[in-house]
Amino acid sequence: MTMTDMFLTLVSAALISNFVLQMPLAVDPVLALASRQRLHALGIATTLLMVLSGVLGYLLDHYLLQPFALTTLRLFVFLPLTALLIHPVLSLLTRVRPALVTNGLWPLLLGNAGVLAVVVMGTQNDKGVVHMAALSLGAGLGFWLVLSLFSDLRQRIADNDIPLPFRGLPVELISVGLMAVAFFGFNAMFKA
Structure with missing residues (x-):
């Protein structure tokens, strides 16, 4: 895999095929996270x-x-793998960056379907470990970008006068839909 392919995979996973906006697989942590203090900790x-x-x-x-022709067991192997990696990742993050608030991130990471989707989709394509690393990194950075943008959007919404039926989750879902349409515009960048 060339550097160009790796870069395109990274950008595509972060912007074009975003796991939150284009394939709504990691929406729950985005909607559940209300604290701006834990935003970067969850993204990292x-x-x-x-x-x-x-x-x-x-x-x-x-x-x-x-x-061993056990590919039908992928989900039963990948699900415990991701669950077992949560504690070491949070411990490492706490040691490296003690200023980040990691309390209460365990359920958000466990319930993030985007993490499992990256592993399943990457193994089905089977383009190599470098492609898998680029796809995983791009998906993670894309999740962090959407998390940051949505947090900023949520803060701007709080300062506006919104009609009563649209307050809370309805206006947040409408905003996520509009953000998905904006990210869909990145498709035109890579057309031949």
Whole structure:
């Protein structure tokens, strides 16, 4: 895989095929996170978890599941793998960046379907471990970007006068839909 392919995979996973906006797989943590203090901690933790589970999942699939024709068990292997990696990722993040608030991130990481989707989609494509690392990193950075944008959008919405029926979740879902349409515009960048 060339550097251009790796860069395009990274950008595509972050912007074009965003796991939150184009394939609504990681919407729950975005809507559940109300604290701006935990925003960057969740973004970094999710990115690390996606990269680690993606690469380890690919290696398990390539060297254990495929040789023994156990590919039908992928989900039963990848789900515990991602769950077991949450505690070490949060511990590492706490040691490296003690200023980040990591309390209460465990359920948000466990319920993030985007982490499991990266591993499953990357192993089905089977384009190599470098492609899997680029896909995982791009998906994690894309999640962090959407998380930051949505937090800023949520803060701007709080300062506006919104009709009573649209307050809260309805206006947030409308905003996420409009953000998805804006991200869909990145498709035109990579057309031949």
